[in-house]
Amino acid sequence: MYLTMNRFKVKLGSEEAFETVWKSRDSHLKEVPGFMEFHLMKGPQNEEAGYRLYASHTMWESEEAFLGWTKSEAFRKAHAGARSSADIYMGPPELEIFDSIQSVR
Numbered sequence: 001m002y003l004t005m006n007r008f009k010v011k012l013g014s015e016e017a018f019e020t021v022w023k024s025r026d027s028h029l030k031e032v033p034g035f036m037e038f039h040l041m042k043g044p045q046n047e048e049a050g051y052r053l054y055a056s057h058t059m060w061e062s063e064e065a066f067l068g069w070t071k072s073e074a075f076r077k078a079h080a081g082a083r084s085s086a087d088i089y090m091g092p093p094e095l096e097i098f099d100s101i102q103s104v105r
Contacts, residue, residue, distance in 0.1 A: 001036070001100040002060040006093040009051040014088035015042075018054065021088075028074035029058070034065020051090045063099065 010018045022040050029035045036059040043053035060066040069075055 001103065002063050002066055003098040003100070004058045004060070004066055005096045005098070006056045007096065008054040008056070008093050009046075009049075009090040010054055011088055011090055012045065012047075012050050012052060015052050017088050022056075025078065027078045029069075029078070032065070032069045032072060032074050034061040034068065036060060049090075066097075 008018070019040075019042075027038065029038055037057075038059075039057045041055045041057060043055060045052045058066075060069070
């Protein structure tokens with residue numbers, strides 16, 4: 001399993017707009033070979049810094065499947081409107097990638 005995670009710092013007061021963008025978009029993930037699961041997670045609020053943390057987790061069968069996604073037409077379609085909501089973020093997302101070394105079910 002291969003996990004990719006984007007961490008988003010969303011400006012306080014923009015949480016509803018952020019969630020609406022994500023819930024209403026068509027990610028096209030289901031049409032990509034090797035896609036397993038997607039989760040959008042809501043994290044803690046940082047009053048001092050003025051943001052709420054969110055993370056998107058996407059599970060893939062392999063690194064190759066993820067890389068295929070990033071080069072696909074589905075990826076371009078899913079990210080087509082990303083710049084139109086850039087004002088709700090405190091900077092670009094931070095991508096983190098993890099390769100599974102143990103699984104317990």
